[in-house]
Each structure stands twice: as structure tokens, then as C-alpha cells.
Amino acid sequence: MTTARPLRVLLADDEHLIRGALAALLALEEDLVVVAEAASGPEALAMALAHRPDVAVLDLQMPGADGVKVATSLRAELPDCRTMIVTSHGRPGHLKRALAAGVRGFVPKTVSARRLAEIIRTVHAGNRYVDPELAADAISAGDSPLTAREAEVLELAADGAPVAEIAERASLSQGTVRNYLSSAASKIGAENRHTAVRLARERGWV
Amino acid sequence: MTTARPLRVLLADDEHLIRGALAALLALEEDLVVVAEAASGPEALAMALAHRPDVAVLDLQMPGADGVKVATSLRAELPDCRTMIVTSHGRPGHLKRALAAGVRGFVPKTVSARRLAEIIRTVHAGNRYVDPELAADAISAGDSPLTAREAEVLELAADGAPVAEIAERASLSQGTVRNYLSSAASKIGAENRHTAVRLARERGWV
DNA sequence: CAGCGCACATGACAAACGTCATACGGTGAC
DNA sequence: GTCACCGTATGACGTTTGTCATGTGCGCTG
Numbered sequence: 001m002t003t004a005r006p007l008r009v010l011l012a013d014d015e016h017l018i019r020g021a022l023a024a025l026l027a028l029e030e031d032l033v034v035v036a037e038a039a040s041g042p043e044a045l046a047m048a049l050a051h052r053p054d055v056a057v058l059d060l061q062m063p064g065a066d067g068v069k070v071a072t073s074l075r076a077e078l079p080d081c082r083t084m085i086v087t088s089h090g091r092p093g094h095l096k097r098a099l100a101a102g103v104r105g106f107v108p109k110t111v112s113a114r115r116l117a118e119i120i121r122t123v124h125a126g127n128r129y130v131d132p133e134l135a136a137d138a139i140s141a142g143d144s145p146l147t148a149r150e151a152e153v154l155e156l157a158a159d160g161a162p163v164a165e166i167a168e169r170a171s172l173s174q175g176t177v178r179n180y181l182s183s184a185a186s187k188i189g190a191e192n193r194h195t196a197v198r199l200a201r202e203r204g205w206v
Numbered sequence: 207m208t209t210a211r212p213l214r215v216l217l218a219d220d221e222h223l224i225r226g227a228l229a230a231l232l233a234l235e236e237d238l239v240v241v242a243e244a245a246s247g248p249e250a251l252a253m254a255l256a257h258r259p260d261v262a263v264l265d266l267q268m269p270g271a272d273g274v275k276v277a278t279s280l281r282a283e284l285p286d287c288r289t290m291i292v293t294s295h296g297r298p299g300h301l302k303r304a305l306a307a308g309v310r311g312f313v314p315k316t317v318s319a320r321r322l323a324e325i326i327r328t329v330h331a332g333n334r335y336v337d338p339e340l341a342a343d344a345i346s347a348g349d350s351p352l353t354a355r356e357a358e359v360l361e362l363a364a365d366g367a368p369v370a371e372i373a374e375r376a377s378l379s380q381g382t383v384r385n386y387l388s389s390a391a392s393k394i395g396a397e398n399r400h401t402a403v404r405l406a407r408e409r410g411w412v
Numbered sequence: 413c414a415g416c417g418c419a420c421a422t423g424a425c426a427a428a429c430g431t432c433a434t435a436c437g438g439t440g441a442c
Numbered sequence: 443g444t445c446a447c448c449g450t451a452t453g454a455c456g457t458t459t460g461t462c463a464t465g466t467g468c469g470c471t472g
Contacts, residue, residue, distance in 0.1 A: 015294060015315035017322060021227030024319075088221060088294070109221035113230075116223060149419065160400030163459070176420050182460055192428090192460080194366030194400050355449065369429070382450055388430055398430080398458095 006033040007124050010053035012044035012070065013086075014062045018109075022057075025113035032117060041065025045073055053081055055124050057116075060087035060094060068094070068101045075102040082123045086116070092138040093204015095130065105129045144205040150184040153177055155206045158197050212239040213330050216259035218250035218276065219292070220268045224315075228263075231319035238323060247271025251279055259287055261330050263322075266293035266300060274300070274307045281308040288329045292322070298344040299410015301336065311335045350411040356390040359383055361412045364403050 009026060011034050013019040023034045036051040038044035041064035048056055056074060058067035065073075071083040084105030085098050095106050105123040107116065108131055119129045144151065156166045163181070167174040181193045188205075190196035200206045215232060217240050219225040229240045242257040244250035247270035254262055262280060264273035271279075277289040290311030291304050301312050311329040313322065314337055325335045350357065362372045369387070373380040387399045394411075396402035406412045 016318050017292070017315045018224050018227065020319050021224065021231045024231055025227045086223070109223045112222050113226050147418065160396075160398055160404060162398065172419095173421060175422060178458095178460065179420085179462095182462090185460085190366075192366055192368065198366060353448065378449090379451055381452060384428095384430065385432095385450085388432090391430085 004031065007031055007055065007121065008033055008035045008051070008053045009120060010034075010036045010038070010044065010048050010051065010056040010081075012038040012041075012047075012056065012062060012067070013059035014039045015059075018059075022113070022116075026117060026120075028113075029117045032120065039063075041067075041070045044070050045077075048074055048078055048081060052078065055120050056081055056083045057120065058083060058085050060085050060089075060098075068097050068103065071098065071103045072101045082126075084119070084123050084129075090131070090134040090137065091202070091204045092134070093206075095134055095138045096204060099130075106134060107131045108134060138204075142203075144200075144203075145187045146184055146200070146205060150180050150187070151200075151206055153180040154184050154193070154197055154200055157181060157193050158201075158206070160194070210237065213237055213261065213327065214239055214241045214257070214259045215326060216240075216242045216244070216250065216254050216257065216262040216287075218244040218247075218253075218262065218268060218273070219265035220245050221265075224265075228319070228322075232323060232326075234319075235323045238326065245269075247273075247276045250276050251283075254280055254284055254287060258284065261326050262287055262289045263326065264289060264291050266291050266295075266304075274303050274309065277304065277309045278307045288332075290325070290329050290335075296337065296340040296343065297408070297410045298340070299412075301340050301344045302410065305336075312340060313337045314340060344410070350406075350409075351393045352390055352406070352411055356386050356393070357406075357412055359386040360390050360399070360403055360406055363387060363399050364407075364412070366400070 009032055011019055011023055016039065019037055019039070023037060026032050026034055035053050036047040038047045041062045044056070044058060058070050060067040067085045074081055074083055083103050085103050086107055086109055087094065088109045090108050098106050105119055105128065107119055107129070122129050146154065153166060153170055156169050163174050163177050167177045170177065185193055185196040188196045188199050190199055215238055217225055217229055219228070222245065225243055225245070229243060232238050232240055241259055242253040244253045247268045250262070250264060264276050266273040273291045277291070280287055280289055289309050291309050292313055292315055293300065294315050296314050304312050311325050311334065313325055313335070328335050352360065359372060359376055362375050369380050369383050373383045376383065391399055391402040394402045394405050396405055
């Protein structure tokens with residue numbers, strides 16, 4: 001059993017420093033081999049199709065397309081490839097999106113390389129792994145109490161646009177927009193739409 | 207000249223994965239030795255005092271105290287130790303703050319490890335190094351047109367607090383607060399304080 | 413089918429906000 | 443020593459928001 005076929009890994013992260021360092025560390029693991037690296041979402045996708053890795057380790061924030069988008073495409077185009085997300089900022093919403101996209105591993109960058117290698121093996125074996133802390137956050141954040149429209153309007157309000165502009169962009173009357181913003185804010189427990197936007201962001205509801 | 211005293215490096219980054227990987231890569235450089243690692247601002251400070259490194263490589267965002275704060279303290283307590291900042295999100299304002307704190311190197315995490323090693327040597331030699339792209343951003347963002355008070359009030363407005371609360375926290379009258387917010391927004395070219403906050407953030411003015 | 417929740421709307425009122433004029437004391441520059 | 447700019451303040455004005463009541467129509471679900 002010493003000559004098992006090595007586990008082929010794709011590494012995608014826009015930070016060269018991290019990516020290179022990670023590749024070096026994973027190379028120390030005998031059963032892992034990094035077959036491709038990418039610095040952007042589209043590049044990750046292209047690399048995956050070219051090299052057909054067993055596991056794709058994706059950074060959440062990358063130029064072009066974020067980790068979850070890449071995972072979604074990968075699921076369609078390369079179903080045998082397991083995907084996992086590594087991230088610095090673990091927002092509850094991201095985790096939820098990721099799991100919905102078929103991602104099987106979700107870990108913060110605070111883990112050690114050894115641990116990451118273990119998790120890569122876990123994921124490859126067909127199991128899932130979600131960082132317990134992030135999972136707890138996601139659960140405690142709960143599901144969004146917002147209706148689809150409320151969320152949409154809140155999102156349009158995100159950059160501080162006045163009601164008139166939001167109304168126009170959403171093709172709604174100004175009164176309706178105010179109603180939605182008001183009910184969204186009260187559901188969230190914020191005193192005004194701006195704090196509502198911030199809180200919704202933090203909880204991954206927008 | 208082969209047995210020169212090695213260059214002693216302190217590594218501070220809250221992401222274990224990155225920090226470990228970085229340490230491993232820097233260890234490949236013959237003339238560098240990582241003498242200490244830290245995962246938070248205070249820890250970095252303590253480690254520096256205990257191990258007296260030649261160069262401290264600090265992540266910008268860390269729990270406890272950010273890289274710039276650590277650099278400031280270090281400058282006072284360990285003047286011989288050069289400091290440099292490594293960061294993922296290079297906002298213009300951070301660079302300015304960092305240079306003011308006596309930081310001698312400022313690089314994004316997109317550089318390669320080899321390059322980082324070179325820069326560590328540059329910094330140790332007493333020179334400065336600032337990533338050209340970040341420098342260009344900082345220059346094009348220009349200086350803040352805001353007065354000290356305007357910036358302060360704008361910062362208090364950052365989380366969407368109403369004027370009354372800002373006034374209380376700044377010990378100002380509500381009218382004054384509104385005046386400041388109004389003039390700050392007009393200087394920035396924003397239509398209201400919320401977009402003003404956002405733009406000021408992007409330009410590193412708060 | 414009756415009831416419920418949602419999308420969407422209107423009108424009205426109070427509170428918050430943005431803007432402007434005006435004022436006065438302090439500080440630094442010329 | 444005047445001039446300009448800043449910090450601070452007030453009062454007044456119109457506009458934008460937040461909130462509420464109320465209404466219509468639609469699609470589920472019991």
C-alpha cells in the first residue's frame with residue numbers, strides 16, 4: 001500500500017505568496033501532489049479542466065469568479081472533482097452558499113497545513129468537513145427572515161442610494177420601497193436601513 | 207562570506223496556514239531564519255521583545271492590534287528592529303498610516319516568496335520598499351480633504367448611527383454634526399453621508 | 413373555498429436629515 | 443495686526459425617511 005496513486009490537488013488563490021507557500025507545504029505530504037495552480041476564478045476552471053484534479057482547493061475571494069462560483073461550474077463540468085473552500089473571512093452566508101453549490105469542505109485559513117492535508121483526504125474520501133466554529137456561526141445566524149423582495153431592495157440600498165434611485169432600479173414605487181425597507185429593518189432589528197444593510201451583510205443574508 | 211550571521215525574522219499573521227507556509231518557504235532561504243511566530247498583535251509584540259528579531263514581518267489585519275499599531279510600539283520599544291507590512295487588501299490609507307508609523311516595507315500578498323525574501327533583505331539593509339501598484343493607488347487617491355473633525359464625525363457615522371447618537375458620542379451639538387457631515391460629503395463628492403463614508407473608506411481617509 | 417402571506421400601491425404624518433446663513437473665539441500666516 | 447480658516451454653535455427651511463393604516467390582487471394550503 002505504499003505505492004497508491006497520489007491524490008491530485010488543484011490550488012486556487014489569488015495571493016501568490018499564500019498559494020506558493022501552500023503548494024510547498026502540501027508537497028511535503030507524500031500522498032498529495034499539487035497538479036495545478038491558479039490565481040483567478042476563470043483560470044482555476046481552465047486549469048481544472050486541463051488537469052482533472054481529484055480535489056480543488058479554492059480561495060473564497062478571487063478575481064473573476066469567487067470560489068463558490070467556480071465550485072458550481074466545476075460541479076457541472078467535472079463531477080468527479082471534489083471541491084473545498086478555504087477562506088480568511090468566514091461569513092455565515094458564504095458557508096451556506098458554498099454547501100448549496102456542492103462544496104464538500106469549508107475551512108478558515110487559521111488551520112494548520114497538516115490539518116488541511118487531512119481535510120483534503122477526508123473530502124476526497126467522499127466525506128464532508130465544515131469548520132465547527134463557522135458551522136456554529138452559520139447556525140446561530142439562522143435563516144434570513146427577509147422575503148425575496150425585501151432582500152433585493154435592501155441590496156439596492158447597500159451603497160447608500162436614496163429611495164428614489166432604489167425605486168427606479170427596482171421598478172417599484174417609492175412608497176413601496178420605503179415599506180420594504182422599513183419592514184426589513186424591523187425584522188432585522190435595526191433602527192434604519194443603513195444598519196440593516198450592515199447587519200444583513202454580516203449574517204450573510206444579502 | 208558564507209558564514210555571515212543570519213537575518214533573524216519575526217513572522218506575525220493570524221492565519222496559521224499562511225504563517226506556517228510562509229515560515230517554511232522563508233526557511234529555504236539560507237540567510238534567513240524565522241526566530242518567532244505570532245498570531246495576534248500583542249503576541250507579536252511580546253515575541254519581538256523576547257526574541258529581538260532584525261526584521262518583523264507583520265500582517266495588516268490581526269486580532270488585538272493591527273500591523274501598524276504593532277509597528278508603532280515596536281519602533282518605540284525595539285528601535286533596531288525594522289518592520290514591514292504584508293497585506294491582502296492594500297487600501298491607500300493603510301499605506302500612509304504604515305509609513306507614518308515608521309514601517310519600511312509594504313507589500314501585497316500577491317508577491318512570490320522569493321520576492322518577499324529579497325524585500326526582507328532590502329528592508330534589513332536600511333532601505334525602504336513599497337509595492338509600486340499600492341504606491342500609485344495611494345498617490346492617485348490623494349490627500350484627505352477632510353479636517354480632523356470632519357473625519358472623526360464621519361467615522362462615527364460609519365455604522366449608520368443617527369445624528370443624535372453621533373452628536374452625543376462626539377460631544378457636539380446636533381447642528382454641528384450635521385454641518386460637518388454636510389461639508390464632508392460635499393468635499394468628497396457624495397450625495398449623502400452614507401456614500402461619503404463608503405468613499406472615504408475606499409480612499410483610506412478614515 | 414376561506415384564510416394567509418406576499419407583492420405592490422397610496423396617502424398622511426412625524427422624525428430625521430441636508431443645506432444655508434450667520435455668528436464668535438482661536439490660531440497660524442503674511 | 444489683519445486675514446483666512448477651523449471648531450463650534452444656532453435657527454430656519456425644504457427634502458428625505460420611517461412608520462402606519464389601508465387597499466387590491468395573486469398564489470398556496472388546509
